[in-house]
Amino acid sequence: MKQNQRGNTMRYTVYLSGEIHTDWREKIKTAISEKNLPIDILTPNTDHGSSDDCGTNILGAEEKHFWKDNKAAKINSIRHMTAIKRADIVVVRFGDKYKQWNAAFDAGIATALGKSLIVEHAEEITHPLKEVDAAAMAVAENTEQVIEILEYLSRDY
Amino acid sequence: MKQNQRGNTMRYTVYLSGEIHTDWREKIKTAISEKNLPIDILTPNTDHGSSDDCGTNILGAEEKHFWKDNKAAKINSIRHMTAIKRADIVVVRFGDKYKQWNAAFDAGIATALGKSLIVEHAEEITHPLKEVDAAAMAVAENTEQVIEILEYLSRDY
Amino acid sequence: MKQNQRGNTMRYTVYLSGEIHTDWREKIKTAISEKNLPIDILTPNTDHGSSDDCGTNILGAEEKHFWKDNKAAKINSIRHMTAIKRADIVVVRFGDKYKQWNAAFDAGIATALGKSLIVEHAEEITHPLKEVDAAAMAVAENTEQVIEILEYLSRDY
Amino acid sequence: MKQNQRGNTMRYTVYLSGEIHTDWREKIKTAISEKNLPIDILTPNTDHGSSDDCGTNILGAEEKHFWKDNKAAKINSIRHMTAIKRADIVVVRFGDKYKQWNAAFDAGIATALGKSLIVEHAEEITHPLKEVDAAAMAVAENTEQVIEILEYLSRDY
Amino acid sequence: MKQNQRGNTMRYTVYLSGEIHTDWREKIKTAISEKNLPIDILTPNTDHGSSDDCGTNILGAEEKHFWKDNKAAKINSIRHMTAIKRADIVVVRFGDKYKQWNAAFDAGIATALGKSLIVEHAEEITHPLKEVDAAAMAVAENTEQVIEILEYLSRDY
Amino acid sequence: MKQNQRGNTMRYTVYLSGEIHTDWREKIKTAISEKNLPIDILTPNTDHGSSDDCGTNILGAEEKHFWKDNKAAKINSIRHMTAIKRADIVVVRFGDKYKQWNAAFDAGIATALGKSLIVEHAEEITHPLKEVDAAAMAVAENTEQVIEILEYLSRDY
Amino acid sequence: MKQNQRGNTMRYTVYLSGEIHTDWREKIKTAISEKNLPIDILTPNTDHGSSDDCGTNILGAEEKHFWKDNKAAKINSIRHMTAIKRADIVVVRFGDKYKQWNAAFDAGIATALGKSLIVEHAEEITHPLKEVDAAAMAVAENTEQVIEILEYLSRDY
């Protein structure tokens, strides 16, 4: 089995959505680079501060928290929607903190647009994630499994 | 201003997604009935027990929780997807308990399918819901506001 | 030539977008009723006051004009999008007052969704409306012509 | 935060629609070039004369103004539609002169095709543009803000 | 074999496009009526005169033949497009006279929209119609065969 | 729990594809009738003889088996495609005889069109059906389970 | 006005459908090459002999003309459909000979897929082509006009 050689033109664009407080995206990027996988990675803004403040920083202050959040979320949605539409695969990681409704929201968008969904989360939160998992093509328990899937899908035949 | 008289054929199909532990759907149904609004309501299974157990009850037991949940969530998705696709408006209510990732997931599906999204939630959870709210055509703080919107949209001109 | 008899099932759903300060919609509705045309009419909210204020009236006051307008326009978009999607034909009338960007915006949406577009406007504003007219299946100078087109399209063969 | 380096493949195609009488497009192009942003810019014909006359110049004269405009607008629509469909983001600027219905028309097309819409206009015309703004992911008051948004969206993570 | 009884809800909407100088549509309508088939028939304007003149009759005279034809064809396209979109089956009949490019054009639209295409034409014109026939689900040599197909498809099981 | 009462407008259109040599469709129809479920059933032609011969019977004999089959399969595809497009749910039953590639083909079409797929087959043929099962929302081992699912989905809340 | 320089990324893919008995495609290709226009040209098989015979040459002889034509037309449709789907602009030329129903068929497909249609034909056949012309963004009388349009659309701003 050869990987990514001439004759095979299978390539993937993968959007890494969800949790932004651990280094899981770096693990995947490093693996892709080291294994030379034919995969392009797209990401959201992973810098929490600028992600929350971009609306008011660029377009002007708001007194109400609602509008501050609204302006930021809309600007960020430009990146999210562009990335999801361009992706073949959307990976959504659910961590052990925060509400993470944006992650489930992205999973819903990816599902409705017919993207292949891979979900990563710990076993403990299987029950509340059952609807998201039911739409997924793979449910991984850790990032290593996600990398193994991407490597497997990139094999050359 | 007349409501729902001949000459106006504006009608809506509305799917009520999200939280299933309070009577908010009954309030909306009652209001529609009392005000004679031209609105058809679609709902998920709101009976928690049968919703969780339908997969194993009908298709056979599973040892692993993951597969029990998976079978149930898939059967329920038939109803959810049929309802969202048929709806003009999807209302998603976030309560004060549980993870409610399925609600955010439904909101993502509705958004990607171009449905008009109305979100209802308390002000305290504005920040984690900002991505969902940013895709909504209205963000209500209580069910009375949702009813007022539906009534307003049903006016006859 | 018979109109709307059994054997012919041609029917149209028509959305009347645009100018709301004259009685052109009433003329069309009256003609449809008198001529018994097989046409269902959909309309926006034509009451200027409630259309402008619905957001703040229902969902709470805003200090900034921008957000007041934003909340109202989003609620109204639920009706507009439902109507345009349901329509076979979208009629957009441009009057002689106001900016009417919402009318041109609706025409763009209708065009992109593949709806048959009929535009009505006075000859004097042909030049600035040339992009909208170029997407239209008919450009009428008055409401009588719109009615004649609807009657012609409803003939039974 | 690094911009546009290897490892991140986020790129955008942006169509600059709307007002053609100031140099706002040049400002954006210059900024993209200077900041080396991963953005491809598409534009309409910004030469007023050839844009108005292309139909009759190429396909033959017309006595009626309507058909002169019609022929030109249709040829130009080839460029507009190709650009909007190809774009991830459509920026529409409304100036302080002219009817600019074509700008609102483009915004409607972009919205219906699911493109991310950024609108730029002065605060004074917020009310008549409320329907367009309500569909936008960002409403800027000047071109500098548009550039800041594009720069923010292009950050590498 | 029972026809169209309760328990079977199979119904078809059929658009009869193409040649308008013989009574083939009447034959089909009569058969549907006599056999009580669960089929709704849609037709174009089959009155040659009003079809050619509708544009100038309603919207005003044109000196150039091109614009007279253009105005008429666009108004008629409203009916054609509404009918094709609504149809499950599009039947296109090619006669032995005239260019009939509009019939082939309708067949192309129906094909691209995923409608089931039935073509009727004499054997002699098989070669020039091979591209249209190749997209068809049935190629009939006469209207009786078209009726037999519709009857067969309507059987109840 | 009430079934199919006023206030709930959840209804389903279900296409019963696949195996035609047992009475499984009758079982489902009978159950729907007896339980008064809000379900419309669509079926293929289940009469093997006329299904195989319809092409040559209606459109003329063929010497080659290939063209005889081709003409029949195309006419039947009109019914299949109309039914699948109209359905919310496609049920595909795989029996213990014949190749049944048409059943798997229908399942592929239903999947790509975003229909909810229910597959019924004996446990012994799980391995060769794994790709079809992986796209299904439910995999039943017998028709009773399919009926239980349809009943569950039709509950009124 | 600069053509095709850096900073402008407007490009077009153009499919040249229709008449294959004159050198009009060569004229367009030569002009694109000489003027260095940013346009990719796609064509059908323009060799009449191999186009007619490809089905039987490759897949085996047929006694009936119908099936010979059918096999050829289907193989050719692979190229036609790939080209139309990939194109931004479809140019269809109608010559003065032959039925050319395939040209009108391609125009219908292009229209339904939302491609920008340019039609070229002599003035004498305006009336029978009125439905096709009505869907076109430009109706040229000769190939020089088509080239002028392509050059105009490729200008850099």
Next chain:
Amino acid sequence: MKQNQRGNTMRYTVYLSGEIHTDWREKIKTAISEKNLPIDILTPNTDHGSSDDCGTNILGAEEKHFWKDNKAAKINSIRHMTAIKRADIVVVRFGDKYKQWNAAFDAGIATALGKSLIVEHAEEITHPLKEVDAAAMAVAENTEQVIEILEYLSRDY
């Protein structure tokens, strides 16, 4: 006739689905390479062992065969769906062994997504494959014919 020279930009992406126990894909790849055809080939995992075991190998063991198969089939569907969506042409080969329902399933997906389908199979299995063949643009009896078709479609004009 020149092949794949400048001036012609016709290219194809081809997915080779179906039977994985003979070297037919290698024949096609070799021919494309030797003839320098402008064709990109996409393939499924053709290694039977890893294809069956990928789910449990990567995501953990399952006691039930059903879930082992389910996990593998879902991971493989990521590759299949990415490939079919990206392809212009889907070639499906049916061999003389195994159930091959996955091949028919892929053919159904390709058909519903509007891809050009080429089917290869021995004459003996024409009858059970008639529905699949009826959706195909070419039905070949051997791989040499498939190669001839690809070569023919790649000719430069």
